[in-house]
Amino acid sequence: MTAPAYLYPQPLRYAATGGSSPAPARFELLTIDAAAAHLAEAAGAAERLAAALALPAATHPPAAAAHPAPPDAPAATHPPAAAAHPAPPDAPAASARIAHDPALHPQGYELAWDAEGLRLSASTAQGLHYALLTAAQMIDGQRESGEWAHCVVEDAPEFPVRGVMLDIGRGKIPKMETLYALIDLLSGLKFNHLQLYMEGFAFDYAKYAEHFPDATPVTAAEYRALDAYAAARFIDLVPNQNCLGHMGPWLAKPAFRELAEHPDGMPAPPPLPFKLPPLTLNPADPRSVALARDLFDELLPNFRSEYANISLDEPFGLGTGASKARADEIGIGRLYVDYAKQMIDIVRRHGKQTLMWGDVLAHYPEAAQALPDDVIVLHWNYDAPVPYEPHCRRLQESGIPYYVCPGTSSWSSLAGRTDNMLANIADAARNGKRYGAGGLLVCDWGDGGHWQALAISYPAYAYAAGAAWQPDVNLEAQAPMAQHVSRRMLRDRSGRAGDFLLELGRYYHLERSSAENMTYTNYVLNGGLKTREELERQLAVTVEIQRLMGGSGTPFVLDYRYAELADWLAERREELARLELTGPDAEITIAELANTLRLIEQGAGLHRLIFKQELPDAEAERAWTAHLQSELSAALAEFERLWLLRNRAGGLAESVGALRKLHGQYEERLQDVRH
Numbered sequence: 001m002t003a004p005a006y007l008y009p010q011p012l013r014y015a016a017t018g019g020s021s022p023a024p025a026r027f028e029l030l031t032i033d034a035a036a037a038h039l040a041e042a043a044g045a046a047e048r049l050a051a052a053l054a055l056p057a058a059t060h061p062p063a064a065a066a067h068p069a070p071p072d073a074p075a076a077t078h079p080p081a082a083a084a085h086p087a088p089p090d091a092p093a094a095s096a097r098i099a100h101d102p103a104l105h106p107q108g109y110e111l112a113w114d115a116e117g118l119r120l121s122a123s124t125a126q127g128l129h130y131a132l133l134t135a136a137q138m139i140d141g142q143r144e145s146g147e148w149a150h151c152v153v154e155d156a157p158e159f160p161v162r163g164v165m166l167d168i169g170r171g172k173i174p175k176m177e178t179l180y181a182l183i184d185l186l187s188g189l190k191f192n193h194l195q196l197y198m199e200g201f202a203f204d205y206a207k208y209a210e211h212f213p214d215a216t217p218v219t220a221a222e223y224r225a226l227d228a229y230a231a232a233r234f235i236d237l238v239p240n241q242n243c244l245g246h247m248g249p250w251l252a253k254p255a256f257r258e259l260a261e262h263p264d265g266m267p268a269p270p271p272l273p274f275k276l277p278p279l280t281l282n283p284a285d286p287r288s289v290a291l292a293r294d295l296f297d298e299l300l301p302n303f304r305s306e307y308a309n310i311s312l313d314e315p316f317g318l319g320t321g322a323s324k325a326r327a328d329e330i331g332i333g334r335l336y337v338d339y340a341k342q343m344i345d346i347v348r349r350h351g352k353q354t355l356m357w358g359d360v361l362a363h364y365p366e367a368a369q370a371l372p373d374d375v376i377v378l379h380w381n382y383d384a385p386v387p388y389e390p391h392c393r394r395l396q397e398s399g400i401p402y403y404v405c406p407g408t409s410s411w412s413s414l415a416g417r418t419d420n421m422l423a424n425i426a427d428a429a430r431n432g433k434r435y436g437a438g439g440l441l442v443c444d445w446g447d448g449g450h451w452q453a454l455a456i457s458y459p460a461y462a463y464a465a466g467a468a469w470q471p472d473v474n475l476e477a478q479a480p481m482a483q484h485v486s487r488r489m490l491r492d493r494s495g496r497a498g499d500f501l502l503e504l505g506r507y508y509h510l511e512r513s514s515a516e517n518m519t520y521t522n523y524v525l526n527g528g529l530k531t532r533e534e535l536e537r538q539l540a541v542t543v544e545i546q547r548l549m550g551g552s553g554t555p556f557v558l559d560y561r562y563a564e565l566a567d568w569l570a571e572r573r574e575e576l577a578r579l580e581l582t583g584p585d586a587e588i589t590i591a592e593l594a595n596t597l598r599l600i601e602q603g604a605g606l607h608r609l610i611f612k613q614e615l616p617d618a619e620a621e622r623a624w625t626a627h628l629q630s631e632l633s634a635a636l637a638e639f640e641r642l643w644l645l646r647n648r649a650g651g652l653a654e655s656v657g658a659l660r661k662l663h664g665q666y667e668e669r670l671q672d673v674r675h
Contacts, residue, residue, distance in 0.1 A: 158433055242313070289339070
């Protein structure tokens, strides 16, 4: 039987057993034995059930989450409940019986509500945690009726590991209160794994801090506090540090430049007419290994996780520069694996198991076979037209443990690419289940300036949570998913916020472009003001870059409908005005979404200027340029204000660099006209 829409992720099995009972004003907690009492205490059952009765989800923090704690707050032993208003002692009560059932899945549970009260069974505190989340949703979903339908829920996850990876390495490093609030949201979705991707100086490496004086990194003490906060919510905070490719910020420093595969930059493959800066460490240089060891030795002791992600993805130019002689001798695949094994040994000395991205291994399957058996490969693919099936099948046939890693499709897009996101996550979940993946990790990258607001990724987080929990019942459950985003993630009394975000991520369909892994609008804003001929030449180069990185190589096509997009923007602004967000960050979120629309409009207006659409003469172009400059000034000021409310200052200047350059180009154009 289909579960009610207020339950999300939708459970494995739900059965209505007939009849209903009045909603109690309070629960009397009963534990069957000492083991059950231990589970109840570890999961905070009494406090969370009391809070669930007292606090509607749309206007108060969910019962499984606390208000964000200050960075130096001591760790709780279980998810603290939001402050509940205790019912009077003589208020009608129902029993809430907790049972320890060792036969249940370690993350599974059983829930029943009938005339005898509420019954929750689990084999672990984590399983009871998920039962309490479902109980809170059941209570909140029926709050207005006063009667709760009798039911039985039998539930357990399909994927043992269900995670989110948030990029904090490309400039946007959240404040601690932002990260605490994010962990609360993810815990409410039954995620149990979180990675914060790092490159550059996103962590405060004491040994190297002098080289990055303007950075605002996460400190060791902050990571330890965050780790404890996540663990109290049954989320494994897994360290993630790149250590081969994506080392550009380090290699740009004179002290590290000689460690690069190409210290003076790497000529891009023909026909690309430019040079890439140093991006990849020379794996044959012992100093590269020493640097990576220093990074891991400072980072890893701050995490209780049994895992560490060493990344090792996209080592552009590997074996073609300083390590070419070694690569010619043993092959690029062996060169890569020899370096990876040294990183794996470092991680092992810290008592952790290695995770690593699988893109290089896909090109060198013999390298994958040479890895230690306990390495978990993270198979990523973010574009829906590219199928998960072939690589998932090969990984299973090879006996290599792996996770599937789809994406939020939020980066390089401003507002997301909703339909690509839905199809990409669904494909990953179906084939991950079919071919034995041990986990599903949805990736939220920060390419293109990390311009997307955090809420843009909420539908992807929610959809991935359902897909990882039980794909068979959640991949088609988009209405419950949108309801969860509205009611529990954004606390929207109107109930429209989830659908609004999904529609916001569909503007790219109006571009009618063949852009891959981005939207054309985002690309134009990053590229700045230029002639149509210059833009089209650069787009052709971008297609080639995408092909070299695994894209289709399809020649770029565009049929941008400016008038249709203008109408779409007007409709979205009307919808945004009707939302009734009530959470502590409601005003910030509304402002972020309004500015997202402003930036989309700016990109559309820039396209109109470059292509001279309905701009018949120089005077019309001048007036439109002045209008765009004025609107961009407002958007820039708002972007910077909102960034600093959620995130640290470091990285902001880099993020807005392209927009500031565009603003200056408008000014130059206007001055040329004046003269």
